[in-house]
Amino acid sequence: MGQSIGTRIEVLGTLTCLGPVHIGGWDTTTEASLTIARDGKGQPFLPGTSIAGALRAYLAGLDLPRGGDPAAVTAALFGSITPNSQDGSPSWIRLDDAHLVADEVAPTVRDGVGIDRVSATAAANFLYTRQVLPAGTRFAFRLVADTPTATAPDYPGGWSTLVRDAVDALVTGLAQARVPIGAGRGRGFGRMGLGEVTIRSADLSDPAGLIAWLTGTAPAVSPPLTEDSSVRGDQPRDGRLRISIAWRPTGPLLVRDSLPGTVVDTLPLTDTAADGTVRLLLPGSSIRGVLRAHAERIVRTLRRQDAPADFNDALRQPPPGVDVLFGSAPAGDRDGRGHPAGHRGDGRGRRGTLAVADCHSIGQVDARQWNDIISISPDPTNPASRGERAERKERNSQREQARSGLHQELANIRQRLPLSVSDHVAIDRWTGGASDHRLFSVLEPSHRTEWEPISIDIDVTQLDRYGAAGIAGSTALALPLLLLVLRDLRDGWLALGFGGSRGRGQIEVTGVTFDGAGLSTPWQALAGQTLDTVLTAPPPQVTAAMTGWADTFEEAGA
Incomplete structure (x- = not known):
């Protein structure tokens, strides 16, 4: 027998990635060992189960404005199962799968490595790659919450007040990017913010309200739903x-990119947002x-x-x-x-x-401009055979020309990203001179970089x-x-x-x-x-x- 429903609340909005987001998929690719979830069209999406799980965990640690046991409130709203039995209660909050607002998005790949506790170097057999959605990726969000007409739980105001307070709290948490979604939350993944929020409500137990809901004419309201709602901007009591x-570097600071450059050997790690801007990344x-x-x-x-x-x-x-x-x-x-x-x-x-x-660094550059910098390379043309010494001289000349072009490009972005090329060489332990074939270069952010x-x-x-x-x-x-x-x-x-x-x-x-x-x-x-x-x-x-x-x-x- 079905449950009787009173008021229904629907929340529509846009979830925007504020940093990298990863929800694991089931396929494999050559570029990453951990892929992202994709829908039937092959596009990245956020499963409703992942969003619901994140919201349930957030609500379980939240103090609602009228009190109540957070664990009991969460179980009443999201449902529960009695162990070793067929008894339980349904969820009164439903989340749709969140699909892309834009047509397509290009995931980026993050490398990860474990650090050995004894040698302080990379641990053996602990390198992995993970696909992530870049910052700025947007998804359509929909939440529906029903108010049952059954016996109210132990909460002031009963079911109606409980559902409204819970929806207010969840919308606030999402709007203030306090509900991480997906994997890798300990390393900063999953930060998402809810914007463009529209809320409509109707009483389905009343014929007029039911008709308004079915015809799409139910009145839309803006948060807060109640006068004392936490959506007003008050800090949620979420136990976090x-x-x-606040800090600044006193010297060169970078995380090394896994890919080498064409003119320099080591590039700083960067992050490309969905809007095509590139910033240095720590x-x-x-x-x-x-x-x-x-x-x-x-x-x-x-x-x-x-x-x-x-x-x-x-x-x-x-x-x-x-x-x-x-x-x-x-x-x-x-x-x-x-x-x-x-x-x-x-x-x-x-x-x-x-x-x-x-x-991230405060300064940023356009992705096309950054690609021009890291793709500068010596002229690939080969000189006519004039002996080994002449060929070496020609290659050195081509490399110097590429270096000159790189320095010119760096000068163009210096006000936004102060970068410079630093050359290093290993010292031979026997002769005390430069070790053969041990020259390397690094594209380093200077101490003037703001973070x-x-x-x-x-x-x-x-x-x-x-x-x-x-x-x-x-x-x-x-x-x-x-x-x-x-x-x-x-x-x-x-x-x-x-x-x-x-x-x-x-x-x-x-x-x-x-x-x-x-x-x-x-x-x-x-x-x-x-x-x-x-x-x-x-x-x-x-x-x-x-x-x-x-x-x-x-x-x-x-």
């Missing part, structure tokens, strides 16, 4: 701590990797423990505090090395609660769930460990990007601010504070957390 780090995965490596170094130093020799063990067995902030891999026998499935706790991996967004602030997001609600699941020891170490890592980043101990051991990647942090609402203790004490304030005059909750951190290692004999 947001950290903004990936969230790169920043997150630096923070994770330093966090592991701190804890292992205090515990007087070496990093595991096997890279897979390092991923499965991170130190306490690191496991909940940055995540851990499943303990199953995935690589055939004979590890028992339960050799680490329950054998399941954990999703990290710390996410870092991609960081966006680094944005870090901590899902405190998920941390609390980990604590309730029996790993409270790790969650208690998360806050002190985070503050120590941020302090060392501020003090210049961490280098970002490529070539940190040879002087590149040094930065100067000019400010670190904390923001968030709906946070639990002790995290709530950071909201509205700066890192300098927290470290010089720590709130009592932070002092207690740091004292517990010290006691933990003293009891362990460290």
Whole structure:
């Protein structure tokens, strides 16, 4: 027997990628090991299941304006299944697949590599490629929420108020880009913003309302749906701590592109948006990797423990505090090395609660202009055979002409992207002179390059769930460990990007601010504070957390 429906609310809008987005597909390509989902026309799309899952997870950690248990509210709205039975409840919120607004879009490819904890170099057999949708890609969004006429849940105002408050909260979260969608959220993927929002509502239990809905004449309203709605722009109480780090490079800083240049050997990594603009890119995965490596170094130093020799063990067995902030891999026998499935706790991996967004340069250039720069090459014509020495001289002349053209192109964009070519040569250990065939060049952004602030997001609600699941020891170490890592980043101990051991990647942090609402203790004490304030005059909750951190290692004999 069907359920009776009262009011129906429909939300229409446009979801725009604010950074790279990846929702895994099922096909394979030669350019990437991880592809994106495509619809029947072969175009990228966002499955409704992925959007619904992201919204459900977001609502479960959100404090609605009239209170109520978030878990019970989420189960009532999105449905639930009683374990080991056929009982359950339906979902009153439905999401359509989101298809492209434009005709087509060209996905880009991101490379990923694991860093060995012992050698600090690329880990063997841990290189992968992933297709992502570029920033600016737009999708048509549709959400439908029904108000049942059945018995109301335990929420002030009943079903009608609950559905309206939930829709308000979800629209707000999407509009403010607080609901990541898809994979790779810890490395900054999945940031999407909802715009061009249109909301219409009709009472389907009333004949006039039903006719208005079916004929498309139901009145459209703009958020907020209620006078006290959070859509007005108030910060949602979603239990997420947001950290903004203002910084500037003190020297050359880049992440190396996997593809070599035609005139220079090493190019900086860039990101091409859907509108055809190119900016320098410092990936969230790169920043997150630096923070994770330093966090592991701190804890292992205090515990007087070496990093595991096997890279897979390092991923499965991170130190306490690191496991909940940055995540851990499943303990199953995935690589055939004979590890028992339960050799680490329950054998399941954990999703990290710390996410870092991609960081871009402020300056940008047109994609065509950038392609002209990186595609400059020597004249391919071959001189007539005049001996090896003459041919070498001719090739050097052609290369110098190409270099001259490159410098001219760089001069044209210097005000937007200050780049220069830096030549390097290896020194022969025996003669003390230049090593033969060891000359290489790098296209380097200078210290005058302006960058966006680094944005870090901590899902405190998920941390609390980990604590309730029996790993409270790790969650208690998360806050002190985070503050120590941020302090060392501020003090210049961490280098970002490529070539940190040879002087590149040094930065100067000019400010670190904390923001968030709906946070639990002790995290709530950071909201509205700066890192300098927290470290010089720590709130009592932070002092207690740091004292517990010290006691933990003293009891362990460290």
